[in-house]
Amino acid sequence: MDAQDDRNADRLVAKFGTYFVEYGTELYEAAAPHERLDVLIPDVLDYLQASRDQLPAHPSPSILVTDFSPANLMSRDGTPPESVEGLTGVIDLERAKLGPLEFAAVNAEYLLTRYIDDPEPVREALYDPLPFGPDVPRRDFYRVLAMGRSVAGLPHWYDPESELYEQRARAIASELDRIVR
Incomplete structure (x- = not known):
């Protein structure tokens, strides 16, 4: 990160x-x-x-919510919802960032649809x-970023000896292979 200039010396920004x-x-x-x-991983x-130069220099800023863990999911009364139908919002004050709206959408789509059989209703409601629609420019790059937390988090979320760990790792690897190779 670089300080912008002397007038904003207390603010840090990253390209x-x-x-x-x-x-x-x-x-x-x-x-x-x-x-x-x-x-x-080497291909990723x-x-x-290789994607570094394809990103916009000045993206339209949006608040990025990257943690959809149960504690950050809210219902109308501010408590975690009992089901997806009761979900009215996501709040992540601990790790919220600023970034492009397109990444926010692709990231939310990944987090909300990765475990469901028919993602289309969620995708339609989200976009x-x-x-813009789900076919945003740089979609694959944003998807790879969204999947990165799943790749790093697998052994924290699942027992590495379990069938669920194996299923998630295979599903993630298949999608990454489609994108990066």
Whole structure:
């Protein structure tokens, strides 16, 4: 991060492309051990570096919510919802960031649809109020970033010896393979 100038010496900013590439690199360098992921990580890191120059210099800023854990999911009365139908919002004051609205949408789509059989209703509801649809430019790059937390978090969320760990690792590896190779 660089200080902008003397007038704003107390503010630090990061160049957009640099931040996202470094963020993604950090996540994928901490990848969970799995034979399908192990062989893909070098390609993912190359993909991130190659995408650096394709990112907009000045994206339209949006608040990015990157943590959809149960404590951050809210219902109308401010408590965690009992089901998806009761979900009215997500609040993440601890890790919220500023970034492009397109990444916010692709990230939210990934987090909200990764475990459901038919993601289309959620995808339609998510993109309906936005000025763009799900086929945004740089969608694959944003998707790789969104998936990075899953790659790094697998052994924290699932028992590495479990079938669920194996299923999630294979699903993530299949999608990453489609994007980066």
